[in-house]
Amino acid sequence: MxxxxxxxxxxxxxxxxxxxxxxxxxxxxxxxxxxxxxxxxxxxxxxxxxxxxxxxxxxxxxxxxxxxxxxxxxxxxxxxxxxxHGNMGTSFGQYPRKVTDILASSIMWTIGLQLPAIIVSWILGNVLGVLAAYIKKGFDKVLFPVFLFISCIPSFGFAIVLVWLFAVVLKIAPASGGYAFDMIPSPTISFFLSVVQHYQLPFWSIVLVGIGGQSLGMREMSIYELNADYVKYCRLLGLKDSKIVRYVFRNAVLPQITGLALSLGTMVGGALITEIVFSYPGLGSVMFNAIAAQDFPLISGCTLLITTGVLIANFVIDIIYGLIDPRIKVAQQE
Structure with a gap:
């Protein structure tokens, strides 16, 4: 202890x-x-x-x-x-509004967009990576290359493709905004449905781009672990594949957890391009406008949130690593 x-x-x-x-x-x-x-x-x-x-x-x-x-x-x-004293100053570009008020009005939009998208892409990407490494077949030959190709597309480019396809050609989704322009934010069903409708394209643009990167990392780590000596030893002992896979997954997922923590820590600013393309009323758009207006207090407020989020996320991961990773436990005892 x-x-x-x-x-x-x-x-x-x-x-x-x-x-x-x-x-x-x-x-x-x-x-x-x-x-x-x-x-x-x-x-x-x-x-x-x-x-x-x-x-x-x-x-x-x-x-x-x-x-x-x-x-x-x-x-x-x-x-x-x-x-x-909890005061981030007064915005230059939106004078006399306080920076805290501006951030408070936009951060929930970003968290509501980024948090589910990051978690969904992380889960789907890791599952695909494990399946591509262990089962292979269609997962490694078809699905994995497709999502890897999508992940190589710049986020703004993929977002524009989604807007063109679903908003312009198929006309089944709105092209921009967080809700209908003729609506005022209110706790009503119609407003909620409008938010959900405008949520789809930004959400899936983040998820689909993120799956490829997550699956690539998980696939490589899983292949590395499957060739490790302890896996060969477990097979010689006659352990079931399901148990070996659990060992492999536990070790392979550790770097992925770090990636998840970093993604969660930077989520308040990670959707900058997506929010700009879709005119989504989140923190990324606020930061972009602040930079354009040389709004020092607002820029500092945005970056402070991002910095704090990254540090807290990494600190929490270090705590978890110290508890679950046997290699760190051994290092502590030396």
Whole structure:
């Protein structure tokens, strides 16, 4: 037990250090984007104004409001202080909306799209990979190459193909949006059905592209494990194939669990291209618009969510690995 606590303590220290470094980069990198967001805002507000002094006062007001008139180190300290109080700042591009309000209104759309899609593609991909490695036949000769080919297609390209086929040609699915444009979000059956209808194409575009990559990794790991010495030894002992497959699956799935954790950790930003193609009202679209508008607080808010999600997911996986992987248990005892 002491060795496990020591293992987890060392992991926790590394994750904390990683988060601190990521927090600094999360603040700094958006500010390295060329251009001046305040000038963009002021140019929109003062369009048609001829008084340069008034324009200058407006500029200085916004610069002070956003804290951009302070040294970069002081801006960082203010940023960290605000984060500790749950304040991510005010959006430049959607002033005066708070970043937290913008993220809260869009993150559930992304999670609702990404979470089921990632899990479904992970399950189907791993099952296909095991079947392709163990049973082979049609699984390895037909289904596996098909999904592998689909996974090689860029996500935006495959999304466009789905839009063209099902929305333009067959006209059985809407081409864009999270719900009908003439509807207002409300807890009604008609709104729910509209959301489900608009959900289909983005969902399956993520699932079908993801299956190939998952199945490829699982197939390779399964083939490797099937040729391992312990499998040969189990066969010499006369163990049933079903029991051997369980051993193989348990070892082969460990890297896949890591991949699943990373996918879940990055799901808040992983559907960027899909959301743009389908005009889906999720976090990916928000981040894309924030980058285009040089909206530093909103960019930092999006990337902070992604960073935190990845670190938490990896930390949870490290905890699980320490409990279920015998190789880590042995290493802890050495």
């Amino acid at each position: 002491k060795s496990y606590r020591r293992y987890m303590t060392s992991k926790m220290v590394w994750y904390i250090l990683t988060f601190v470094v990521a927090l600094f980069l999360n603040f700094l990198l958006p500010r390295l984007i060329p251009g001046n967001p305040v000038s963009t805002i002021v140019s929109k507000i003062t369009s048609g104004m001829a008084d340069t002094n008034s324009i200058k006062r407006v500029y200085e007001t916004f610069e002070k409001e956003f804290g951009l008139n302070k040294p970069i180190w002081e801006q960082f300290l203010i940023y960290v202080s605000n984060l500790l």
